Amino acid sequence: MKQEATTPTLVEQNLETPFYIPADGSSTRPRRTLKSGETFVVFDSHGDIGAVPGGPDGVFHNGTRFLSRFDLSINGEQPLVLGSNVRDDNTILNVDLTNPDMFAGERLLLQKDTLHIRRTIFLREGLVYARFSVRNYASAPTRCELSFDYSSDFADIFEVRGMRRKRRGRVVAKRADDQTVILNYLGLDHAPRKTSIAFDPAPNTITQTRAVYSFNVDPEERRVIFVVIACIEDKAPEQPSFLGGLRSTLRESNALARERTTIETSNEMLNKVLSRSIADLDMLMTPTPQGPYPYAGIPWYSTTFGRDGIITAIAMLWFDPSIARGVLNRLAAFQATRNDPAADAQPGKILHEMRAGEMAALNEIPFGLYYGSVDSTPLFVMLVGLYAERTGDMETVRRLWPHVRAGLAWIDTYGDIDGDGLIEYARATEEGLANQGWKDSQDSIFHADGSMAKGPIALSEVQGYVVEAKRLAAKCAKLLGDAEFAAKLSAEAHATAETVEAKFWCEDIQSYAIAIDGAKAQCKVRSSNAGHLLFCGLARPDRAAVIAKDFLSPRFFSGWGIRTIPVGEALYNPMSYHNGSVWPHDNALIALGLARYGFSHLLEPVFRGMFDAAAYMDLQRLPELFCGFRRVPKQGPTLYPVACSPQAWAAATPLALFQASLGLSFNPWRREIELRNPCLPSFIDHAVVRNLQVGTAKVDLIVRRHADRVSVELGRTDGDVRILTTSFAQS
Known part of the structure; x- marks a missing residue:
């Protein structure tokens, strides 16, 4: 989705590519995530942060890691984990811990399973709340020492991803009082950032890096310790009590559940998958000044992404159309109004991503406000039309209409670089993304012999987005009383569809070429991209039938889902990011395309594959992607090591699959x-x-x-x- 490399040979130089996410090995402890607003936390299964060096652990806020270590020890030893569970609504992490056997030489001082520590953690408005409840199940008083070790590197999220900086700011830790430690960071952007760690009651000892409690616990006695971690930029957030904050969090979660559409099926495991998907979407949904926006994924993409937000909103449109309104309002607010090569921006273009954090502020990365995607703009126009069809809310459409017109103008001018009637991309600077469709890895667009395509590149699926965007915009224009513009858009959509059929269809592979390169040569590669043409209704019916059948053949279908690139293509690799892996959102759009063309009998393998994969996954959560290895009986799918989980458009996939199966459509004017x-x-x-x-x-x-x-x-x-x-x- 957003992995990037700019060097010509990824195999030889992938570690030097600016936005590559390295997989240096993973912790033996599974990860747990919580998010609230602009703050998210990645824990390990013990509830610790950074206990195992490396990895994405931390408390993150506005693109910066405010805490890189916070781990617990009992009497100088790591505790044993009994259980680690995130509530079904993603509001609370509960971890049950106990002491290991503890010896002095050969003498057993404390038998394992004597002390029970229950760790309860939740997030609220820039604060991380934790409660540690210690109970003694021995028949005699037991000495207990709980130690908390903490620190922060205040790393930018891109540093956590693996980028190295020549210079960075300075961290200074100080003890504010006998209960609180403050970690201060003054970045090169001169923006103050600090982390407050407050303990209640006061520890026996507290330093800049460690707090220690020492006490005796009587049989059946319980001791409770509270910790609040605050991410502070301009001013410290208000800190309600642990119980007050918890009650408010649960009350809001319950109110949201009562008001929304719900799905319940006869299959209990599917109910768990759907419940987790909806909870993940709720967690990723972030309040913004323009309305709720589904941030793309944790840990790497917890921010506004244009393409991701739009596709998530499309998948959720039947279920909750208010999400689409928030997405459209936010992207319209940041639509480009001028040429800016460093940001890959031109007037009318829709945002690719936006980043907070020190590196974005210093332009060490180009993503503060970055527009380097070829598809966000037609997808934006498409979503406006789909939203109108779903809701009949023409007041919102009328307000967004100037942004639609600007987007359409960008498609016809800046988007069509050489005036051939197709939309292409070529990055404006060497610092930008080399590939600018959803498959944006350095090696994702190639020819049949494996050589890389050279730009400007016209992607097949993007032409489908343009055709559907103009068809839907034509309907909106007609509803708004502009019949002349509606007729113009309809004619343009038809002409583009004819051009795509003529230029992209490839008899050699019996599919649409993945792309056409700068020399106007087809990239004769079978790919899942062709399924997006079914989703958009561009493909000729007879060709759609051929493609649909091929998607369910062993070369494409792994048993878990449809691969991005099928077995047999030059760069097929089931462990790659885009060249043979399985992406849930990709399968969702293909499934909607199958339903559009009436191939309902082909939906079951796709739905079942995704459902079975989710059932094997931790927390029944579909990740961003997983490997494309062939399904083996009685074994689960193979995970991709640095996939985001949760990921918004992956979480929305079960909802889209459900819509595809039922063939749901709406006419709000006729109810x-x-x-x-x-x-x-x-x-x-x-x-x-x-x-x-x-x-x-x-x-x-x-x-x-x-x-x-x-x-x-x-x-x-x-x-x-x-x-x-x-x-x-x-x-």
């Missing part, structure tokens, strides 16, 4: 919900969708599977709504 060729995979007997909204009406739908067909029942209704089901022949 109609249509199910086109609805089906349920064989692992679901029935499903209930509650509180589904169309216009101002809400309805519960009950869908039951009867062998190879389904029945749809209307449950509770609030307002006037009609349910339609249609079927059409499958190829």
Whole structure:
């Protein structure tokens, strides 16, 4: 998605590429994540931070790691972990710990499993709250010493990812009082950043790097210690009590759950997968001045990304259209208005990513506000049209319309570099991203012989986005009373579709070429990109049928999902980032494309593969991607070492797969919900969708599977709504 390399030979020089994420080995402890607003924390399974050197552990806020170490020891030893669980709604991490056997020479001083330490952690508004409850299960008083070691490097997220800096600021730690330590960092950007670590009650000893509690615990007695970690930039956030903050956090989570659409199926494991996906999306959803925005993923991409936010909103549109409104408002607010080669910006272009942090402020990375994606702009226009179709909210569309017009103008001018009717990309400076589609690895766009494509490059799927964007914008223009502009856009969409059919279809591979290079030569490589043309409805029906069948062949389909690049292509590598791996969001868009063309009978393998993969994953959470190795019976999928988890568009994948299976579409003006060729995979007997909204009406739908067909029942209704089901022949 966002991995980047600028050197010509990734194999030889990947460690020197500026935005490559190295995999230097991983901790033996699984990771746990919590997020609230602009703050997220990566713990290990003990609830520690940085106990095992290296890795992405830390308390992060606005692109900076405010705490790189915070680990607990009992009587000088690492505790044993009994259990480590994140609540289903992602609000709280609970870790149960105990002491190991402790000896003095050959003499056993303290038998294991004597002390129980329950560690409870949650985040709220820039604060990390932790409670440590110590209980003695011995029959006699037990001496206990709890030590907390802490420090911070105040590393920029890009430093954590592996980038090296010649100079950086200075960290100074000081003891503020007998309960609080302050870690101060003055960066080269002269922005003050500090971390406050406050203990309650006061420790027996406290220094700049360690706090120690020493006490006796009577049988069945419980001692409680509270810690609050604050990330401070301009001013210290208010600090409600642990219980007060916890009550508020749980109250807000419960209120959100009551108000939204819900899905419940006959399959309990699928219910867990859906529950985790929705909880992950809630956690990644970040309040911004323009509305809620799904930050892309933890740890590397916890910020605004244009492409990711749009595709996440598309996948969630049937479920919660308010997310699309927040995404559109935020991206419209940051739409480029001038030429800026360093930021790859031109008037009308939609943001690729934005970064806070020291390195962005100093322009050591180009991503403060960065526009180097060729697809964010047509996807933005597309989302406006899809949002209009889903909600009928023409007031929002009218307000966004100048931004739509600016985006369309960018597509036709700056986007079409050589005036051939196709949208291409070529980075403006050597510091920018070399490849600017969603497959943006250095080696992701290549020819059949494995040689790299040279730009300007026209990607197949991006042309599909343009066609669908103009079709949908034409409908909006008509609704807004501009019939002339609507007709112009419709004609342009048709002409581009014809151009794509003529220039991208390749008889040699029976698919659309992944790209056309700067010499106007096809990159004759089969790829999942062609599935995005099905999603956009661009592919000719007979060609769509060929592609759909190929996606379910062994060369493409791993058993867990459709690979980005199939077996047999020159650079196929199931362990690569983009050349043979499986990406859940990619499969989701392909599934929506299969449904669009009526290939409902092909949806089950994709849905089942993703569901089975999630069932094997930690917390039933689909990661950003996983390896494309062939599925082996009684074994789970192979993980990709530096994949983000959770990742917004991966979390939205089960929702999109559900929509594809039911064939859901909406007409808000008529208050109609249509199910086109609805089906349920064989692992679901029935499903209930509650509180589904169309216009101002809400309805519960009950869908039951009867062998190879389904029945749809209307449950509770609030307002006037009609349910339609249609079927059409499958190829």
